Amino acid sequence: MTDALLLSRVKERQQAPPLFEWDEYQIARSEFEYRREADDYADETDDEIWESVYDDQFLFEDAWDWLVESITEWIERINPKGGWYVEATGLGWQNRDEFAAFETTDGAEFVRRVFGFDTNQFTLRLWGDQDGTHILRGSVAHHDSPTGEGRTVFPSPICDQCGDVIFPDGPVEVEAYGCKYLCCAYCAEDATNSD
Numbered sequence: 219m220t221d222a223l224l225l226s227r228v229k230e231r232q233q234a235p236p237l238f239e240w241d242e243y244q245i246a247r248s249e250f251e252y253r254r255e256a257d258d259y260a261d262e263t264d265d266e267i268w269e270s271v272y273d274d275q276f277l278f279e280d281a282w283d284w285l286v287e288s289i290t291e292w293i294e295r296i297n298p299k300g301g302w303y304v305e306a307t308g309l310g311w312q313n314r315d316e317f318a319a320f321e322t323t324d325g326a327e328f329v330r331r332v333f334g335f336d337t338n339q340f341t342l343r344l345w346g347d348q349d350g351t352h353i354l355r356g357s358v359a360h361h362d363s364p365t366g367e368g369r370t371v372f373p374s375p376i377c378d379q380c381g382d383v384i385f386p387d388g389p390v391e392v393e394a395y396g397c398k399y400l401c402c403a404y405c406a407e408d409a410t411n412s413d
């Protein structure tokens with residue numbers, strides 16, 4: 219599998235815009251540039267404008283709401299059943315890899331499950347694959363991991379039999395009673411054995 223962290227650095231260098239991004243410095247920076255041009259702030263120094271930007275609670279709250287809402291809309295469009303499989307690479311000082319499956323159609327919950335944080339004290343960037351698979355690849359940096367960890371998120375089918383999220387290489391099509399079902403490997407084996 220491609221190293222998501224490496225890929226995110228390559229894309230960053232190519233300056234391809236991420237599909238989803240959380241970067242407080244970038245948010246503050248563009249707000250600063252907007253205010254610098256605005257008549258309301260014409261009499262203020264750069265330092266005063268920077269201070270007004272960082273003192274603005276609503277700026278970050280609104281940006282966060284906008285991020286999670288756009289993720290919710292994306293989920294509704296590309297994966298309304300909300301099954302996901304996430305691969306995390308380069309975790310902590312041990313450089314661990316971890317895998318997890320989860321189900322959600324809510325953008326805020328999606329961010330919690332993919333990145334594992336209850337705060338927004340991190341910088342994240344996710345790029346979407348342009349090949350119709352809608353796989354997301356990117357990285358997250360936070361105070362315990364300033365150089366960043368990789369994340370790859372696969373929209374994943376849900377087993378028609380047991381309701382579990384099926385890992386990307388796992389779904390098996392099973393035909394029973396004249397209907398086709400998408401099953402996890404265990405349920406597919408059960409179905410075959412009972413024939």
Ligand SMILES: [Zn+2]
Pocket residue numbers: 377378379380381382401402403404405406
């Ligand atoms: Zn199953």
